[in-house]
Amino acid sequence: MGYAIAQAALEAGHEVTLISGPVCMAPPPAANVVQITTSDELHDAVHEHVRTCDALVMCAAVSDYKPLQSAAQKQEKQPTTFQLPLTATRDILASLPNEKPYLVIGFAAQTHDLAANALRKLHEKNCDAIIANDVSGTAIGMESDDNAVTIFFRDGEQKTVSRAPKIMIARAIMKIVAQLHQKSLTKKS
Numbered sequence: 001m002g003y004a005i006a007q008a009a010l011e012a013g014h015e016v017t018l019i020s021g022p023v024c025m026a027p028p029p030a031a032n033v034v035q036i037t038t039s040d041e042l043h044d045a046v047h048e049h050v051r052t053c054d055a056l057v058m059c060a061a062v063s064d065y066k067p068l069q070s071a072a073q074k075q076e077k078q079p080t081t082f083q084l085p086l087t088a089t090r091d092i093l094a095s096l097p098n099e100k101p102y103l104v105i106g107f108a109a110q111t112h113d114l115a116a117n118a119l120r121k122l123h124e125k126n127c128d129a130i131i132a133n134d135v136s137g138t139a140i141g142m143e144s145d146d147n148a149v150t151i152f153f154r155d156g157e158q159k160t161v162s163r164a165p166k167i168m169i170a171r172a173i174m175k176i177v178a179q180l181h182q183k184s185l186t187k188k189s
Helices: 001-012 039-052 114-124 168-187
Strands: 015-018 031-034 053-056 065-067 086-087 103-110 129-134 144-152 158-165
Touching: 001 015, 001 053, 001 168, 015 039, 015 086, 031 103, 053 168, 103 114, 103 168, 114 129, 114 144, 144 168, 158 168
Parallel strands: 015 031, 053 103, 103 129
Antiparallel strands: 065 086, 129 144, 144 158
């Protein structure tokens, strides 16, 4: 979805910095690509590059937890139960300042209570909009070429984009980002 959004932004004439973990696809050729492998690297890259952007579309599917420790060597199989202590990853959206000169569009990948969880995240993470998608199945969302989303806005409005190829969803998202950006410029005038 992130690559589709980057492509749609480029098609709309925007300059794009794509912060990406390892994937099996080529990034859009005109994007400035920043490669990362860990959630901590993603956090640092977002904070470095967000200073010069007009809009941050944060659709990375970052795990909520990571191993508390990493081993320098392979851990051999043990005949007993294996325990892996986990710690929470840093919440990148929540780490952004409350007052910011750029739009923040978050994603909420949900398996249940889509609207309630997305609305909670929208307000807790101080987003201008949040895009919720149901990832409980395999037909849409992650590991699929199609998606379907519901976009929640701070004013209570919501917009549903029905199942379509991700590039079509991304183009719809970019139109909404452009409208939000225009509204924010009007408020500043």
